[in-house]
Amino acid sequence: xxxxxxxxxxxxxxxxxxxxxxxxxxxxxxxxxxxxxxxxxxxxxxxxxxxxxxxxxxxxxxxxxxxxxxxxxxxxxxxxxxxxxxxxxxxxxxxxxxxxxxxxxxxxxxxxxxxxxxxxxxxxxxxxxxxxxxxxxxxxxxxxxxxxxxxxxxxxxxxxxxxxxxxxxxxxxxxxxxxxxxxxxxxxxxxxxxxxxxxxxxxxxxxxxxxxxxxxxxxxxxxxxxxxxxxxxxxxxxxxxxxxxxxxxxxxxxxxxxxxxxxxxxxxxxxxxxxxxxxxxxxxxxxxxxxxxxxxxxxxxxxxxxxxxxxxxxxxxxxxxxxxxxxxxxxxxxxxxxxxxxxxxxxxxxxxxxxxxxxxxxxxxxxxxxxxxxxxxxxxxxxxxxxxxxxxxxxxxxxxxxxxxxxxxxxxxxxxxxxxxxxxxxxxxxxxxxxxxxxxxxxxxxxxxxxxxxxxxxxxxxx
Amino acid sequence: xxxxxxxxxxxxxxxxxxxxxxxxxxxxxxxxxxxxxxxxxxxxxxxxxxxxxxxxxxxxxxxxxxxxxxxxxxxxxxxxxxxxxxxxxxxxxxxxxxxxxxxxxxxxxxxxxxxxxxxxxxxxxxxxxxxxxxxxxxxxxxxxxxxxxxxxxxxxxxxxxxxxxxxxxxxxxxxxxxxxxxxxxxxxxxxxxxxxxxxxxxxxxxxxxxxxxxxxxxxxxxxxxxxxxxxxxxxxxxxxxxxxxxxxxxxxxxxxxxxxxxxxxxxxxxxxxxxxxxxxxxxxxxxxxxxxxxxxxxxxxxxxxxxxxxxxxxxxxxxxxxxxxxxxxxxxxxxxxxxxxxxxxxxxxxxxxxxxxxxxxxxxxxxxxxxxxxxxxxxxxxxxxxxxxxxxxxxxxxxxxxxxxxxxxxxxxxxxxxxxxxxxxxxxxxxxxxxxxxxxxxxxxxxxxxxxxxxxxxxxxxx
Numbered sequence: 001x002x003x004x005x006x007x008x009x010x011x012x013x014x015x016x017x018x019x020x021x022x023x024x025x026x027x028x029x030x031x032x033x034x035x036x037x038x039x040x041x042x043x044x045x046x047x048x049x050x051x052x053x054x055x056x057x058x059x060x061x062x063x064x065x066x067x068x069x070x071x072x073x074x075x076x077x078x079x080x081x082x083x084x085x086x087x088x089x090x091x092x093x094x095x096x097x098x099x100x101x102x103x104x105x106x107x108x109x110x111x112x113x114x115x116x117x118x119x120x121x122x123x124x125x126x127x128x129x130x131x132x133x134x135x136x137x138x139x140x141x142x143x144x145x146x147x148x149x150x151x152x153x154x155x156x157x158x159x160x161x162x163x164x165x166x167x168x169x170x171x172x173x174x175x176x177x178x179x180x181x182x183x184x185x186x187x188x189x190x191x192x193x194x195x196x197x198x199x200x201x202x203x204x205x206x207x208x209x210x211x212x213x214x215x216x217x218x219x220x221x222x223x224x225x226x227x228x229x230x231x232x233x234x235x236x237x238x239x240x241x242x243x244x245x246x247x248x249x250x251x252x253x254x255x256x257x258x259x260x261x262x263x264x265x266x267x268x269x270x271x272x273x274x275x276x277x278x279x280x281x282x283x284x285x286x287x288x289x290x291x292x293x294x295x296x297x298x299x300x301x302x303x304x305x306x307x308x309x310x311x312x313x314x315x316x317x318x319x320x321x322x323x324x325x326x327x328x329x330x331x332x333x334x335x336x337x338x339x340x341x342x343x344x345x346x347x348x349x350x351x352x353x354x355x356x357x358x359x360x361x362x363x364x365x366x367x368x369x370x371x372x373x374x375x376x377x378x379x380x381x382x383x384x385x386x387x388x389x390x391x392x393x394x395x396x397x398x399x400x401x402x403x404x405x406x407x408x409x410x411x412x413x414x415x416x417x418x419x420x421x422x423x424x425x426x427x428x429x430x431x432x433x434x435x436x437x438x439x440x441x442x443x444x445x446x447x448x449x450x451x452x453x454x455x456x457x458x459x460x461x462x463x
Numbered sequence: 464x465x466x467x468x469x470x471x472x473x474x475x476x477x478x479x480x481x482x483x484x485x486x487x488x489x490x491x492x493x494x495x496x497x498x499x500x501x502x503x504x505x506x507x508x509x510x511x512x513x514x515x516x517x518x519x520x521x522x523x524x525x526x527x528x529x530x531x532x533x534x535x536x537x538x539x540x541x542x543x544x545x546x547x548x549x550x551x552x553x554x555x556x557x558x559x560x561x562x563x564x565x566x567x568x569x570x571x572x573x574x575x576x577x578x579x580x581x582x583x584x585x586x587x588x589x590x591x592x593x594x595x596x597x598x599x600x601x602x603x604x605x606x607x608x609x610x611x612x613x614x615x616x617x618x619x620x621x622x623x624x625x626x627x628x629x630x631x632x633x634x635x636x637x638x639x640x641x642x643x644x645x646x647x648x649x650x651x652x653x654x655x656x657x658x659x660x661x662x663x664x665x666x667x668x669x670x671x672x673x674x675x676x677x678x679x680x681x682x683x684x685x686x687x688x689x690x691x692x693x694x695x696x697x698x699x700x701x702x703x704x705x706x707x708x709x710x711x712x713x714x715x716x717x718x719x720x721x722x723x724x725x726x727x728x729x730x731x732x733x734x735x736x737x738x739x740x741x742x743x744x745x746x747x748x749x750x751x752x753x754x755x756x757x758x759x760x761x762x763x764x765x766x767x768x769x770x771x772x773x774x775x776x777x778x779x780x781x782x783x784x785x786x787x788x789x790x791x792x793x794x795x796x797x798x799x800x801x802x803x804x805x806x807x808x809x810x811x812x813x814x815x816x817x818x819x820x821x822x823x824x825x826x827x828x829x830x831x832x833x834x835x836x837x838x839x840x841x842x843x844x845x846x847x848x849x850x851x852x853x854x855x856x857x858x859x860x861x862x863x864x865x866x867x868x869x870x871x872x873x874x875x876x877x878x879x880x881x882x883x884x885x886x887x888x889x890x891x892x893x894x895x896x897x898x899x900x901x902x903x904x905x906x907x908x909x910x911x912x913x914x915x916x917x918x919x920x921x922x923x924x925x926x
Binding site: 049050052055059068070071099106107109110112114118121122125126128130131132133134135136146149150153154155157159160161162169170171172173176180198201202205206303307308309310311312328331332333334335336337338339340349351354355357358 | 466474475477478481482483484485488489491492495496498499500569570572573575577581584585588589591592593594595596597598599604605606609632633634635636639643661664665668669766770771772773774775791794795796797798799800801802803812
């Protein structure tokens, strides 16, 4: 049987940790090894990428790839990342660090304007001043807060000032800071069911009174909220493009939700994780843009629009909460690195962000259509997708049956890092399907090839 | 509903009048904004035409359209940083962002090898690879974990593997992750009294059962611990150089503390915030280096040795806890930015860190001696200092009286950002004095000049 990328990865890692391959040793070129092992170049490429990412190999361009000369291994121990997946419960979490295809929520790596970014990074680095070595401003580097306020006012229909924008390390940083600042342990918090898996994990850990509200085709079920959790103090929602069902919260429900929050002095946390990506019509007005009584806390991230490894996101604080947020952030966080904030500011201020979003919208729409078409081509009506106008993933619902976990598992064995929809549910009313990202599928043919991989087993499971 | 030209017009007008858009700011090109808002160019054109007509915008042809630079508007909101100090209680917290002299814990800004750092930053940026755009490894970028493990093994006498090193965002990130991972809400936690002010603030917020243990001239009073808080599950200590008293934990007490933890399966958190800086003898062995039963969780930061705005620190996880830390970090954090980790890795791997520490030790010792001499020169015996061999601040104890808060206040009015020692105490047995940093005092004369500033009022208060 042909070795997969993981076999190659483990083989090299073990040889390096066991000292068979010594620091500085040259390893075969991708092409050569691929021929030797009779596997696709992409397979070797992936294995080398992980080994390089973990510091086992270093690519020296024309001079080829070598075992990292700086590598010094104290003892024969499994490297961290392997340990991670090893020690974690078999959950979606560990997937974040596993290589593969179709993983939801990863921006198109081939679509990012590297050259431009590197240029700005160089400029930002050189422009570093002494006072910028001190503690970063707790609420964020002011020019970045201004740039984000401008972006939100113009593109997302918010009306907020730079003073309301707080820079965080991204999703978990934002969510945690919001609850640290405004929630007491006795407060009831409601979350969507199904809801973003990482969010669920975090909330289960930090919120004693966590409840869920079902999501139907019109989004978060506000009637259910009013009937069963009228007394909640926080509702954490993804109105523009529900995660994972990708439906959009209907306008009447948006209004209902806002009224509920106003009457009960509750807080709505609007997680706008991919609100920038809508294709069939104009970018949706955010829930926050309809918020007349300042009950909505808006949170966004640059992980989806720029890159996850940047670790920058933001919260728009209702004016009445700025003082509380400031106080809490000052104690529980210490601000974000100034360098990354400066690079991002230039990217925004010089208009590259607008242009990049525009390019990505076109690209993602195309790739999404390919994926949907390829899905039908390869699997006929075993899966179906529902009309929705945006986002960074699709849900391929099972036409019959409930074996989405088994299907997901066998797709994952083929390096297709899709999620089983039912795993995102906590309560009843489960639906079954695969949550898949398509942003890095470069051609229709690639979509077909990838989907062909697990075909036999999938048919066996679903027929 | 698509915005009409009038919506766009009002949006801009409001943002300009509210100061979100500032005179001279570039606004998106008509084409770009039309695309962004999914409206006809004509719509944007019309809006821009009116805004230009009314003098809000000026078109500069090829150089694009800007907010009229000559526009004079009623005063806009103060920038964030002022607001921060404004909205915060008059505590030590807000000082972190206030400019001034003698602030404790700030490395010498004139001693940092910028050129080298910028060079490495440029290299790290250029070497950024696609896979490094993905989610950063939750435990940290592996080569950095290796570099830190090497440093700790060589310089701090620890014996740990890279797999035990976890990269965090610094002090609060480390402390919080440790408690998130290992503490339950019913666990008793003990902290030093006096103790690091920011740490107290954080712990008061997140630990329900927080107690303090007095610090005397031999450091953390282990007898008191055994008598009164034998049942604690966590002891958070600064053994190398107590914060703020700057004493070193005596060897017998170190042993006593370790025995207590072993017998009670309690955890000792060793905060090695400035353990690198010792002058009169070689760098002290850390408490962790004496830890035979793996009860010590070691945490360090690069805020003091490199720069606070880098936001990178680390935790050395006892082997038995790696799994728990991995699991918790995966849910509550999302790793640190890869770029800053790569820059730091190069700084460590290429030996610059060692050289820098060596240089700083000599520099800080000189500046510390200047500060102590200047203090005696200007204030005679109104203050006295105690012999201690390192760190980044000194404590100038009041020879008589307890008015350190008033003294600190009048020094702060002269931009001398010293802290009143008594504010760092929670319980009884208070001592009185000023906690001051000296790392940025460039000459003996500068030390004298700074100390002269508040002389008159200080004499009035203390005589």
